[in-house]
Amino acid sequence: xxxxxxxxxxxxIQISSSIxxxxxxxxxxxxxxxxxxxxxxxxxxxxxxxxxxSDSKTTNTNYTYQFPYVDSIxxxxxxxxxxxxxxxxxxxxxxxxxxxxxxxxxxxxxxLEYFSINQGFGGLAVRxxxxxxxxxxxxxxxSGLTKYNGESFTNYTDKNGLVNNDIWSMTIDNAGIIxxxxxxxxxxxxxxxxxxxxxxxxxxxxxxxxxxxKIVHSIMQDRxxxxxxxxxxxxxxxxxxxxTNLSEKDGLCNNAVNDILEDKTGNIWFAxxxxxxxxxxxKTFTTLATxxxxxxTEVWSLYEDTTGQIWFPIENFGVYRYNSTSLxxxxxxxxxxxxxxxxxxxxxxxxxxxxxxxxxxRYNGDSFYSVSxxxxx
Numbered sequence: 001x002x003x004x005x006x007x008x009x010x011x012x013i014q015i016s017s018s019i020x021x022x023x024x025x026x027x028x029x030x031x032x033x034x035x036x037x038x039x040x041x042x043x044x045x046x047x048x049x050x051x052x053x054s055d056s057k058t059t060n061t062n063y064t065y066q067f068p069y070v071d072s073i074x075x076x077x078x079x080x081x082x083x084x085x086x087x088x089x090x091x092x093x094x095x096x097x098x099x100x101x102x103x104x105x106x107x108x109x110x111x112l113e114y115f116s117i118n119q120g121f122g123g124l125a126v127r128x129x130x131x132x133x134x135x136x137x138x139x140x141x142x143s144g145l146t147k148y149n150g151e152s153f154t155n156y157t158d159k160n161g162l163v164n165n166d167i168w169s170m171t172i173d174n175a176g177i178i179x180x181x182x183x184x185x186x187x188x189x190x191x192x193x194x195x196x197x198x199x200x201x202x203x204x205x206x207x208x209x210x211x212x213x214k215i216v217h218s219i220m221q222d223r224x225x226x227x228x229x230x231x232x233x234x235x236x237x238x239x240x241x242x243x244t245n246l247s248e249k250d251g252l253c254n255n256a257v258n259d260i261l262e263d264k265t266g267n268i269w270f271a272x273x274x275x276x277x278x279x280x281x282x283k284t285f286t287t288l289a290t291x292x293x294x295x296x297t298e299v300w301s302l303y304e305d306t307t308g309q310i311w312f313p314i315e316n317f318g319v320y321r322y323n324s325t326s327l328x329x330x331x332x333x334x335x336x337x338x339x340x341x342x343x344x345x346x347x348x349x350x351x352x353x354x355x356x357x358x359x360x361x362r363y364n365g366d367s368f369y370s371v372s373x374x375x376x377x
């Protein structure tokens with residue numbers, strides 16, 4: 001087994017308010033030499049830049065992406081990133097934004113700092129962020145697992161025993177074990193060694209951008225200690241001894257499960273790729289009545305806020321909020337310019353953040369607004 005690669009974290013790209021105006025004028029006048037923020041390339045490269053960054057040869061090259069609300073794109077030159085995929089707040093109240101091609105960005109309340117390959121970070125696309133009991137941050141990327149101890153990055157790959165470098169889901173269980181869902185199955189990591197965890201193989205979904213017979217889209221531990229896995233064959237549940245499966249034949253709304261959540265009352269929620277959202281009370285499934293697309297009602301994530309409301313995005317239809325009695329839809333009429341939100345997160349101050357195509361958004365209780373490098377934070 002190879003030793004993990006450790007890199008002392010260099011200072012990322014820091015952007016303070018004193019240089020925002022100068023930076024913006026420079027970008028506009030020069031038409032941007034940095035491809036990331038080149039507005040002239042934005043329209044022509046939309047399908048390429050939104051596609052999943054993956055090192056795997058099982059990427060589906062026939063996949064196409066439909067872009068909603070293209071006319072209301074926030075200025076690409078000052079977006080946090082063209083696609084913010086994961087949002088997380090650490091114990092020091094830093095906000096971390098995992099992107100789909102720019103590595104990870106950290107906002108400490110005053111400055112925005114970027115970490116990518118040049119700063120020793122392990123990958124370009126970030127699909128999972130968790131923090132362990134010792135305060136270490138762990139990032140699941142398209143190129144392996146990255147640990148950040150506050151000073152340096154340590155990168156782990158298949159050379160260290162990880163089953164596959166293309167990570168799609170992560171969680172830390174009650175015992176401190178990191179469960180890592182990849183394109184080719186699951187690895188458990190105890191901080192020293194990787195151990196494979198085997199799920200049954202299933203039929204790849206060739207309608208999706210990246211697929212395989214072993215991909216794991218979501219991992220969750222419930223209050224009883226059971227581990228849940230979202231796959232293209234429904235949900236698998238591991239009770240520590242045996243593995244069971246919940247699928248459409250049991251009443252699950254769709255077998256293509258993108259995310260799994262346990263709410264405060266113990267209901268298990270499922271975000272699916274083609275049939276929206278449903279929840280299971282342990283006996284029966286209930287599907288929420290939302291807007292639908294003929295091509296599939298695509299939902300990527302679920303989030304429960306501190307008041308117990310469930311939030312989730314639906315492709316092309318903004319986001320929904322469910323409070324056990326009513327379902328409310330928010331979209332461009334409410335200021336949410338993007339119809340391709342993938343992650344929702346509430347910080348310690350009660351602010352609701354949303355990440356997806358067109359970057360970062362925030363909800364102030366009444367409406368949504370875009371958050372750029374210039375803020376408003």
